Amino acid sequence: xxxxTQIPAALSVPEGENLVLNCSFTDSAIYNLQxxxxxxxxxxxxxxxxxxxxxxxxxxxxxxxxxxxSGRSTLYIAASQPGDSATYLCAVRVETSxxxxxxxxxxxxxxxx
Amino acid sequence: xxxxxxxxxxxILKIGQSMTLQCTQDMNHNxxxxxxxxxGMGLKLIYYxxxxxxxxxxxxxxxxxxxxxxxxxxxxxxxxxxxxxxSVYFCASRPRDRGLANEKLFFGxxxxxxxx
Numbered sequence: 001x002x003x004x005t006q007i008p009a010a011l012s013v014p015e016g017e018n019l020v021l022n023c024s025f026t027d028s029a030i031y032n033l034q035x036x037x038x039x040x041x042x043x044x045x046x047x048x049x050x051x052x053x054x055x056x057x058x059x060x061x062x063x064x065x066x067x068x069x070s071g072r073s074t075l076y077i078a079a080s081q082p083g084d085s086a087t088y089l090c091a092v093r094v095e096t097s098x099x100x101x102x103x104x105x106x107x108x109x110x111x112x113x
Numbered sequence: 114x115x116x117x118x119x120x121x122x123x124x125i126l127k128i129g130q131s132m133t134l135q136c137t138q139d140m141n142h143n144x145x146x147x148x149x150x151x152x153g154m155g156l157k158l159i160y161y162x163x164x165x166x167x168x169x170x171x172x173x174x175x176x177x178x179x180x181x182x183x184x185x186x187x188x189x190x191x192x193x194x195x196x197x198x199x200s201v202y203f204c205a206s207r208p209r210d211r212g213l214a215n216e217k218l219f220f221g222x223x224x225x226x227x228x229x
Contacts, residue, residue: 004155
């Protein structure tokens with residue numbers, strides 16, 4: 001059974017700092033990995049999706065990497081801003097799970113002005 | 114640009130009551146999902162559907178039922194509500210077609226349910 005873990009559970013940084021969020025998964029036979037952002041009281045918004053054959057994806061100040069062999073993904077946020085404050089979740093789709101995703105618990109990020 | 118719409122946004126139920134959480138999407142997506150999110154936890158899949166007339170169980174289906182009579186709608190039914198079903202419920206959808214862009218999920222804004 002796939003298990004997804006995110007460390008740390010919460011992170012507080014000053015504005016302008018570069019930061020890394022971590023995601024680990026137990027079953028390396030993944031089809032893809034997706035990073036989401038969740039604002040309080042809102043649904044999830046997909047930020048980046050990495051296929052199993054890819055090593056990284058970039059969108060603006062966000063960069064997500066994937067290392068299947070070690071079961072890890074990182075989300076790198078450059079020059080953080082207060083507007084980046086949110087909970088970030090990663091989710092993996094295992095090859096044998098059809099279209100289902102397994103989510104981590106999320107990292108709650110606070111960027112202080 | 115409605116996307117995925119969930120109703121109601123909030124609901125309080127008494128133990129043993131029943132209700133239906135509504136979800137509709139206007140993007141002609143084949144795949145639809147119901148997740149629940151407990152405080153400080155990730156999302157757990159309740160049920161999903163790959164198209165009208167087809168549904169399947171996720172990780173935590175007990176106490177819930179779904180139907181998919183149209184492409185647009187995917188209601189979630191709670192029978193005999195229990196305190197353990199207090200949670201935030203999210204509906205999501207995505208296209209069926211292959212391709213990187215079609216793997217991204219689109220979420221509704223959620224229904225916060227309390228069972229007292």
